Structure formats: C-alpha cells, structure tokens
Amino acid sequence: MSLLEIKNAKLKLDDKDILKGLSLSVNSGEVHAIMGPNGSGKSTLSYMLAGRDGYELESGEVFLEGQSLSDMEADERARSGLFLAFQYPVELPGVGGMSFLREAVNSRRKFLGEEELDHLAFVKEARKVASKMFVKDEMLKRAVNVGFSGGEKKRFEILQMAMLKPKVSILDETDSGLDVDALKIVSDGVNAQRNDENAIVVITHYQRLLDYIVPDFVHILSDGNIIKSGGPELALEVEKNGYAGLINAA
Amino acid sequence: MLHNVKDNYIISVKDHVSQFEEKSFRKLASNDFKSWPSPREETWRLSRLGVLSRKEITPITPNFKKQISSVSKFKSSKIIRFVDGALREDLSSKLPPGVSLNILGEEDSLRCFHKFKDSNLKDHPSTNVSFSCTPSIVKLTIEKDVKIRDLFEIIYEGGDDDTSVHPALYIELKDNSSITIIERFNHLSSLIMPLQLVELKKNASINSLKIFNDNQQSYNLSANCTFLSEKSNYNSFSLIKGGLFTRSETHAYLKGENCNLNLNGVYLSSKNQHHDLTTAIYHDVPNCTSKQIVRGVLGGKSTGVFQGKVRVAPDAQKTDGQQMSRAILLSENAIANAKPELEIYADDVICAHGATVGEIDDDQLFYLKSRGISEKKAKQILITAFLKDIINESVEESIQNYVFEEAELALSEIISKEI
Numbered sequence: 001m002s003l004l005e006i007k008n009a010k011l012k013l014d015d016k017d018i019l020k021g022l023s024l025s026v027n028s029g030e031v032h033a034i035m036g037p038n039g040s041g042k043s044t045l046s047y048m049l050a051g052r053d054g055y056e057l058e059s060g061e062v063f064l065e066g067q068s069l070s071d072m073e074a075d076e077r078a079r080s081g082l083f084l085a086f087q088y089p090v091e092l093p094g095v096g097g098m099s100f101l102r103e104a105v106n107s108r109r110k111f112l113g114e115e116e117l118d119h120l121a122f123v124k125e126a127r128k129v130a131s132k133m134f135v136k137d138e139m140l141k142r143a144v145n146v147g148f149s150g151g152e153k154k155r156f157e158i159l160q161m162a163m164l165k166p167k168v169s170i171l172d173e174t175d176s177g178l179d180v181d182a183l184k185i186v187s188d189g190v191n192a193q194r195n196d197e198n199a200i201v202v203i204t205h206y207q208r209l210l211d212y213i214v215p216d217f218v219h220i221l222s223d224g225n226i227i228k229s230g231g232p233e234l235a236l237e238v239e240k241n242g243y244a245g246l247i248n249a250a
Numbered sequence: 251m252l253h254n255v256k257d258n259y260i261i262s263v264k265d266h267v268s269q270f271e272e273k274s275f276r277k278l279a280s281n282d283f284k285s286w287p288s289p290r291e292e293t294w295r296l297s298r299l300g301v302l303s304r305k306e307i308t309p310i311t312p313n314f315k316k317q318i319s320s321v322s323k324f325k326s327s328k329i330i331r332f333v334d335g336a337l338r339e340d341l342s343s344k345l346p347p348g349v350s351l352n353i354l355g356e357e358d359s360l361r362c363f364h365k366f367k368d369s370n371l372k373d374h375p376s377t378n379v380s381f382s383c384t385p386s387i388v389k390l391t392i393e394k395d396v397k398i399r400d401l402f403e404i405i406y407e408g409g410d411d412d413t414s415v416h417p418a419l420y421i422e423l424k425d426n427s428s429i430t431i432i433e434r435f436n437h438l439s440s441l442i443m444p445l446q447l448v449e450l451k452k453n454a455s456i457n458s459l460k461i462f463n464d465n466q467q468s469y470n471l472s473a474n475c476t477f478l479s480e481k482s483n484y485n486s487f488s489l490i491k492g493g494l495f496t497r498s499e500t501h502a503y504l505k506g507e508n509c510n511l512n513l514n515g516v517y518l519s520s521k522n523q524h525h526d527l528t529t530a531i532y533h534d535v536p537n538c539t540s541k542q543i544v545r546g547v548l549g550g551k552s553t554g555v556f557q558g559k560v561r562v563a564p565d566a567q568k569t570d571g572q573q574m575s576r577a578i579l580l581s582e583n584a585i586a587n588a589k590p591e592l593e594i595y596a597d598d599v600i601c602a603h604g605a606t607v608g609e610i611d612d613d614q615l616f617y618l619k620s621r622g623i624s625e626k627k628a629k630q631i632l633i634t635a636f637l638k639d640i641i642n643e644s645v646e647e648s649i650q651n652y653v654f655e656e657a658e659l660a661l662s663e664i665i666s667k668e669i
Contacts, residue, residue, distance in 0.1 A: 050620050053612070078622035090617035094635025094642075103631065104621035111622070143635075160621065 009060035020224035036221030079111035081167030151182035175209035187212030279381035310413035312336035333408035335415035336385035348396030376443035409439025423454035450482035463492035480506030488515035491660035497526035519552035546577035548584035573603035580668035
C-alpha cells in the first residue's frame with residue numbers, strides 16, 4: 001500500500017484551475033522530487049496536501065496510509081503523520097521555540113498513543129536532535145523563526161521534521177534562500193531521516209537540491225499536472241534543457 | 251427646589267464638600283463640576299458617560315474601621331493601602347528610609363489642584379469631582395539619591411454599591427531617585443475616580459505598573475498627570491481587565507531635555523466591558539523620546555479604545571515619538587477603536603504611529619496547525635504570545651511573570667467563551 005496516494009486531484013483558486021487531475025503514488029522508503037516552473041502549482045499542491053483552509057479539492061482524493069484526508073483539518077493530518085516543511089517558515093513572535101516544539105511533539109505522541117514527554121525529558125531529546133542539525137540551544141530559547149537567518153529557518157523546519165517523525169514529509173522549496181553550506185546541513189538532516197518506513201516528497205525549482213537529497217523518482221509538474229515522470233536523470237535533463245523543452249514535448 | 255434627575259450626582263458632590271472644614275480647593279473644584287462630558291467632546295466621543303447621569307450615586311464617606319482581606323502576592327513588598335479612597339496607615343507597611351507618606355495640608359493640596367487645573371486634565375470629571383470629594387491628598391516622596399530596591403504595592407480597595415470613591419495620590423521622585431510601584435484597583439464601588447500627580451525630578455526614574463481590576467459593574471475614570479524633568483525616566487504599563495467601564499487617562503509633560511517616557515498597556519475585554527486607554531504626551535523641549543505600545547484582546551460585545559495624542563512643540567527638535575496599537579477581535583460583536591493623533595510643530599523629529607485591528611493571523615494559525623496543534627490550542631498560543639511579547643518588552647523583568655499571570659486569568663475567560 002502506498003503511504004501517500006493522490007488520485008485525480010482538481011483544485012481551483014479564485015475560479016482558476018490550478019491542479020487539473022493530478023495523480024501520484026508514493027510508497028514507503030521512497031523519495032520523490034516534484035519539479036516545475038513558476039506557476040505550475042507546486043505551492044498549491046503542498047498547501048492542499050497539508051490541509052490549508054481555502055485549498056480544498058474540488059474533486060479527486062488524497063490518502064495517507066490508505067486513509068482519506070478529505071475530511072481532516074491541517075492539525076489532524078499533521079498528527080496522522082503528514083509534515084510540511086514551509087518554503088517561508090512563519091515567524092511567531094512571543095512563542096518560544098522549545099515550548100512550540102513540545103506542544104507539537106506531544107500532540108503527535110498523544111495521537112500515536114505514546115506517553116507525552118515531560119519538560120525535562122523533552123528538553124533532553126530536543127537538544128540531542130538539535131545538535132545534530134547544528135541548531136544551537138540559544139535558538140530554541142528564542143521566539144519561533146523571529147530574527148532567524150534563512151538558513152536557520154530551514155534548519156529549524158528540518159529539526160521539527162526530525163522530532164515529529166512523520167510518515168510523509170513534503171519539503172516545499174527547502175533549498176530556497178540557502179547557500180551551499182546551509183544546503184548541505186539541511187540535506188544531511190533530511191537524509192538522516194530517510195528509512196524504509198517513511199517517504200519524502202521534495203518540491204523544488206532547481207536540480208541543485210537533488211544532488212544532496214537524491215530522489216528515486218522525479219516528476220515534472222506543469223500547468224497543474226504531472227507531464228513526465230522518470231528517475232534522477234530527468235532532473236539533469238531539466239537542468240540542461242530547461243522546462244520549456246519538456247513541456248513542449250509533452 | 252425641583253431638579254432634574256441628571257443633577258443628582260452634582261448635588262451630592264456639593265453636599266459632600268460642605269462637610270469639610272477647609273474648603274478652598276474643594277469648593278473651586280466642585281464649582282467646576284457642572285455635568286458629565288458630552289459625547290460631542292472629541293476625547294469622550296468614543297467613551298460615553300451618559301449612563302452615569304442616570305445612576306443614583308453619592309460620594310463615599312470612608313469607613314476607617316473597615317477591614318480588608320486582600321493579600322499581596324509578593325513576599326517582601328511594601329504595601330500602601332487605600333480603603334474607600336482614604337489612606338489606611340494602619341493597614342500599610344512601615345516604609346524604608348528615604349521614603350515618606352504624608353497627608354497634604356490645605357496649601358499643598360491647593361498647589362496640587364492647580365497643577366491639574368493648569369494641565370489639559372482641567373476639565374476631566376475626576377479632576378473636579380475627586381478634588382472636591384477626596385478624603386485627603388496623599389503624598390509619597392522619594393528623597394534625593396534614594397534608590398528603592400523593595401517593590402512597592404499600592405492597593406486601592408473598599409467602596410460600596412452606589413457610591414463613588416476618590417483616592418488622590420501625589421508621587422514625587424527627587425533628583426536621582428528610583429522606585430518600582432505596582433498599583434492595583436480592586437474597588438466594589440459604582441464609580442471610581444482616582445487622581446494621580448507624578449513629578450519626576452532630574453534623573454529620577456519610576457517603573458509603574460497599574461492593574462485595573464475593579465468590580466464588574468463599576469466605572470473607573472482614572473486621571474494621571476505626570477511631569478518629567480531633565481534625564482528622568484517614566485516607564486508605565488497598564489493592564490486593564492476589570493470594571494464595566496474603565497478609562498485610564500494619562501497626560502505626560504516632558505519638560506526637561508533627554509527624558510524618556512514609555513506609556514504601554516494592554517486591555518482584555520469581554521462581555522459588555524468598555525476599556526479605554528487615553529494618553530496625551532506633550533514634548534515641550536528637545537531631545538526626548540516617548541513610546542506607546544498598546545494591545546487589546548476583545549471578546550463578547552466588548553469595546554476597546556486607544557486614543558493617543560503626541561504634541562511636539564516648535565522648540566522640541568530631535569523628538570522621537572512612537573505609537574503603535576494592535577487589537578485582536580475574537581468575536582464578531584466586539585469593537586476596537588484606535589485614534590492616534592500627532593500634532594507636530596517642530597521640523598527635525600522622528601514620529602510614527604500605526605494601528606491595526608483584526609483577527610488572528612491566518613499564516614501563523616496554519617503554521618501551528620500544520621504541526622499537529624489543534625486550532626483552539628493554536629489560537630491560545632498566539633494570543634498568549636501577543637501579550638507575552640508586549641509584557642516582556644514593557645515590564646521590568648522581576649515582575650513580568652506576575653503581570654503575565656494577572657493577564658492570563660482574564661485572557662482564559664475571554665478565550666473559553668470565544669474559541
């Protein structure tokens with residue numbers, strides 16, 4: 001059974017068709033890359049999957065581990081094991097990093113029937129994971145994403161992913177705003193979490209990120225649909241010839 | 251003599267005045283109390299007092315035997331208590347050296363009265379009524395070079411239904427002195443009209459926290475008149491959560507160069523509460539800074555008002571004046587009004603103001619929900635953060651938790667009804 005199954009997804013925003021019958025199946029242990037030019041529907045796809053208000057499907061369906069997401073709010077989807085790493089992580093002034101993480105992790109643990117972590121146990125766990133992601137203690141004491149650099153914001157996203165242990169992670173343009181060193185740290189963080197039990201969907205403009213997070217499958221998204229699928233070599237083709245050639249051929 | 255019902259309170263104020271022997275400032279004040287401000291007056295347009303003229307209220311005669319049960323939340327604070335608007339030394343702490351508490355005589359009271367009458371609070375109803383009816387004007391003096399480490403708490407309580415209370419406090423900080431004062435308004439009266447005169451001499455510094463938490467049926471019309479001398483520092487934060495109608499009005503006169511003023515505040519309003527923070531800041535000399543950050547959270551059918559005026563005189567070059575107000579409405583029936591006003595007559599100044607009224611930010615809410623946090627919890631987190639942010643920025647570190655706990659009580663009541 002696939003971990004994530006998108007079936008014929010259609011979605012309109014302001015009366016404009018954005019997703020036009022998109023289908024995708026992601027099995028456990030797999031990493032899929034979705035590449036596409038500006039305006040192809042990449043961010044819409046990630047918001048739709050995460051369950052943002054206003055991004056409900058017009059028709060079609062999405063299943064997470066066989067369970068339909070259509071009646072689930074964003075928070076239920078997240079507790080069920082779906083994670084979205086934001087392209088632009090949102091600043092939360094006044095919300096401390098550590099207490100935010102704890103609230104999120106305990107929501108997920110509660111859903112999984114695991115015991116909620118008390119403050120001390122949690123802090124210990126968070127510090128352990130954070131140090132692997134080169135996230136300093138001091139960053140966890142600050143308000144979430146407030147005054148973080150581009151690299152720090154993305155590292156904090158992947159730290160959340162590591163702590164929440166999702167079944168399916170959607171990484172929306174995780175490479176945007178990162179220099180090479182930061183890209184490597186973030187990618188290492190993601191790769192460390194790859195295993196046979198979970199799956200990752202990487203949404204990106206550029207092939208660059210895929211040098212670090214090597215996908216099993218690459219899909220080209222154009223005008224609300226996947227027009228071509230293949231292996232990692234497809235990403236190299238995009239890099240070489242641009243999207244235009246592929247789109248025209250399709 | 252037949253008289254209109256509307257005049258009842260005016261008559262009872264005048265009757266009350268007649269019982270005092272020394273009459274000069276009381277008589278002057280009571281002569282000036284002719285009616286409640288009309289909504290046609292610009293500063294009372296958003297906060298109307300009409301309903302007061304239909305209430306049967308008389309100024310309270312303090313009961314000096316009244317016992318109180320309130321306790322302090324601090325282990326070693328110095329407490330000054332006002333009951334029924336009168337100072338109760340028997341219920342107050344012994345004061346440390348360098349601090350004194352006196353009841354002003356006739357001459358000093360008159361001087362104090364004129365300070366108010368020379369200010370733009372001259373027509374404020376509390377100015378006229380409380381100078382008429384206060385049991386006495388109490389002066390708290392911090393001597394030169396005295397820096398008070400103990401926390402001071404001034405607790406105003408007592409009062410009865412259908413009475414008005416009139417505490418009047420004059421705080422003077424002499425050169426190079428400093429103090430932190432928490433004031434709590436916990437009255438049971440229908441009408442509360444506190445007067446406060448603050449004078450900061452050269453290089454003096456005060457951290458002032460006011461918590462308005464009167465009875466749910468009361469009207470509190472607090473009037474504060476503050477004068478800042480050279481290099482002085484007035485850091486004030488008001489938390490308005492109680493009363494049916496609470497208006498805290500502060501007028502600050504920056505009279506000496508290089509002084510600094512913060513007039514921040516939060517109002518937390520539910521049911522049919524009306525909360526109003528009104529300020530007027532007068533930059534009369536160059537090189538001073540003033541800052542106001544006001545935040546409100548409203549539920550039910552409540553109304554919040556922030557009106558802040560900053561006036562920069564022609565000579566007050568290099569003034570830095572900032573104003574920012576934000577309100578979050580949790581109910582469709584709640585209303586928030588913001589009226590920032592800048593009057594600038596100097597050309598080399600930095601002044602800015604902004605106001606927003608709205609709901610909880612969608613992006614922030616989605617971000618929290620996308621981490622598995624329920625909508626209800628996410629809203630709680632965001633509103634709490636909205637308050638924590640300003641409290642941490644405005645309030646001295648040692649009392650931040652205390653303020654936050656005070657705010658949280660009112661907040662959870664609003665949230666439990668709206669979310």
